[in-house]
Amino acid sequence: MIPPNSLVFVIDDDASVRKGLSRLLRSAGYKSEIFSSAADFLARSPHPGPCCVIVDVRMPGLNGIDVQEALIQRRREEQLIFITGHGNMPMCARVIKAGAVDFLPKPFRNAELLQCIGRTLMRSADQRSCAAEKGKARGLLDLLTPREFEVMQLVTTGLLNKQIAGELGTKEKTVKVHRGRLMQKLRVRSVAELVHLTQKASIAPFAGHRTKV
Amino acid sequence: MGWPASGKITLEHFISRLHPDDRDRIRQAIDDAIHKGQDFDSEYRLVLPDGIVRWMATRGSVRLDAHGKPAQLLGISIDITARKQAELEAKQRRDELSHLSRVALIGEMSASIAHELNQPLAGIVSNAGAGQRFIDRGNVDLQEIRELLADIGADARRASDVVRGIRGMIKKEQMGRQRINLNDIVTNVVHILSSDALLHWCELKTSLDTNLPMVEADPIQIQQVLINLVVNAFEAMPETPVSTREVEIHTQQNADGAVRVSVRDYGVGISPETRSRLFEQFFTTKAEGLGMGLAIARSIVEAHAGTIDAENAEDGGARFHFTLPISTAA
Numbered sequence: 001m002i003p004p005n006s007l008v009f010v011i012d013d014d015a016s017v018r019k020g021l022s023r024l025l026r027s028a029g030y031k032s033e034i035f036s037s038a039a040d041f042l043a044r045s046p047h048p049g050p051c052c053v054i055v056d057v058r059m060p061g062l063n064g065i066d067v068q069e070a071l072i073q074r075r076r077e078e079q080l081i082f083i084t085g086h087g088n089m090p091m092c093a094r095v096i097k098a099g100a101v102d103f104l105p106k107p108f109r110n111a112e113l114l115q116c117i118g119r120t121l122m123r124s125a126d127q128r129s130c131a132a133e134k135g136k137a138r139g140l141l142d143l144l145t146p147r148e149f150e151v152m153q154l155v156t157t158g159l160l161n162k163q164i165a166g167e168l169g170t171k172e173k174t175v176k177v178h179r180g181r182l183m184q185k186l187r188v189r190s191v192a193e194l195v196h197l198t199q200k201a202s203i204a205p206f207a208g209h210r211t212k213v
Numbered sequence: 214m215g216w217p218a219s220g221k222i223t224l225e226h227f228i229s230r231l232h233p234d235d236r237d238r239i240r241q242a243i244d245d246a247i248h249k250g251q252d253f254d255s256e257y258r259l260v261l262p263d264g265i266v267r268w269m270a271t272r273g274s275v276r277l278d279a280h281g282k283p284a285q286l287l288g289i290s291i292d293i294t295a296r297k298q299a300e301l302e303a304k305q306r307r308d309e310l311s312h313l314s315r316v317a318l319i320g321e322m323s324a325s326i327a328h329e330l331n332q333p334l335a336g337i338v339s340n341a342g343a344g345q346r347f348i349d350r351g352n353v354d355l356q357e358i359r360e361l362l363a364d365i366g367a368d369a370r371r372a373s374d375v376v377r378g379i380r381g382m383i384k385k386e387q388m389g390r391q392r393i394n395l396n397d398i399v400t401n402v403v404h405i406l407s408s409d410a411l412l413h414w415c416e417l418k419t420s421l422d423t424n425l426p427m428v429e430a431d432p433i434q435i436q437q438v439l440i441n442l443v444v445n446a447f448e449a450m451p452e453t454p455v456s457t458r459e460v461e462i463h464t465q466q467n468a469d470g471a472v473r474v475s476v477r478d479y480g481v482g483i484s485p486e487t488r489s490r491l492f493e494q495f496f497t498t499k500a501e502g503l504g505m506g507l508a509i510a511r512s513i514v515e516a517h518a519g520t521i522d523a524e525n526a527e528d529g530g531a532r533f534h535f536t537l538p539i540s541t542a543a
Contacts, residue, residue: 014332014335014336016332016333016335016336016337016364016367016368016371017332017335017336017339019336019340019364020335020336020337020338020339020340020343020364020368021339023339023340023343023344023357023361024339024340024342024343024346026343027342027343027344027345027346027347027350028346058328058411058412058414059411060411060416063414083335085327085328085329085331085332085335085408086324086325086327086328086331086412105331106331106332106334106335107331107334107335107337107338107339108335108338108339109338110338110339110342113339
């Protein structure tokens with residue numbers, strides 16, 4: 001299954017490889033964009049949907065490793081599959097350590113490459129939906145006032161209203177009001193749901209008094 | 214030797230006994246001796262009646278009679294067949310050695326040859342796979358299949374060109390001396406070594422004199438010299454940061470009637486102790502080197518009446534250069 005809105009990028013300086021890959025991808029039902037240089041690819045705006053980048057290690061000008069470094073530097077999360085006409089172990093180890101999905105020597109087995117692309121797009125889709133949920137959770141949390149945020153953090157540590165009031169030097173009744181409001185704003189009905197939401201937003205647990213993370 | 218019993222040898226009789234390839238040259242030399250009073254000093258082949266060929270060297274001059282007219286050609290002839298044989302064998306050994314060194318060079322380039330072959334093979338494999346998938350899915354666009362097959366054919370030819378190029382490099386026959394433009398050799402070498410440059414993460418640049426005079430040379434041998442220098446340049450730069458790894462091939466006409474080709478790298482340069490032994494046989498600084506490349510390069514260049522040398526470049530790295538005399542033929 002190909003995740004919706006997914007796109008495969010190919011960066012290779014060799015015309016034979018570009019043509020062959022572009023057809024192979026089309027025959028397997030993938031949408032693709034083909035680049036003859038790394039600079040052209042980096043100049044393109046990032047694709048918002050699931051994507052995967054097939055890149056040749058050795059190219060004149062910017063090479064595959066430069067692309068990987070540039071993407072890491074820009075905190076982009078594109079998944080990379082390296083291909084090479086002649087590779088060696090140190091190079092393979094280097095790009096895999098830096099997070100590449102795979103390192104395939106040319107001429108690759110079509111089935112192997114296509115499987116690898118399929119896997120990568122699924123991974124990318126997961127990553128994208130995680131990122132989307134995180135964005136949504138953070139959006140909700142942004143609706144809270146600083147005081148509500150503090151109360152929210154203390155609630156997630158498991159304190160009772162009375163204890164929270166003590167922590168914040170206020171009345172239990174006020175805490176109760178804050179608590180009701182923030183649960184409503186965040187559209188959660190239980191402490192368990194609230195904890196789940198903060199995890200999705202990757203909000204650090206309460207780290208100290210009166211601090212908003 | 215089969216001369217007439219009378220002991221007198223006429224000029225025409227003498228000429229007729231020479232190897233056909235030598236007749237014109239010797240006739241001209243004798244003519245010069247008679248009419249310009251020059252000494253006669255030639256090496257030529259004599260064909261004996263039983264068909265055996267002997268090499269002879271004759272030195273002599275023309276005797277004039279009382280009226281100042283040429284009367285006799287007096288001189289001494291020596292059979293130099295043995296010396297010629299030795300020279301020929303030496304040349305054969307040199308050719309053999311330069312052939313072996315070309316084969317060794319192919320070995321050094323095996324990684325880049327693999328790279329060069331794997332590109333069209335990858336094209337073929339993915340095009341073939343795409344074709345099968347199109348057919349399996351039942352949506353066959355004949356135009357697409359036609360283009361795809363044409364690309365497979367072109368890629369196969371490209372792969373076979375790579376193989377032919379290698380065979381051309383290691384073939385034993387000599388092309389012989391011909392009038393060539395060294396810029397063409399440089400362009401060809403850049404093409405041959407483009408993958409090797411990539412494998413060394415190195416940029417290969419040229420700056421060519423567009424008005425370069427022709428030289429008289431064996432293209433295969435001069436190509437071998439240049440490939441040797443460029444591959445050495447690549448290998449001199451493992452410690453050089455990738456961003457400054459560069460090799461420049463430069464051609465120019467020298468003031469002294471020679472064409473000069475230089476290869477510059479940005480590696481560690483040449484240490485003084487290395488420099489004095491650079492062109493010696495079996496001298497190498499590489500772990501897997503044979504120490505033949507530069508020795509053979511020098512013997513090739515010197516057999517072409519050229520010179521070869523190396524120096525450290527102004528701002529780091531080494532520069533190897535060789536010169537060949539400009540062809541005098543029109």
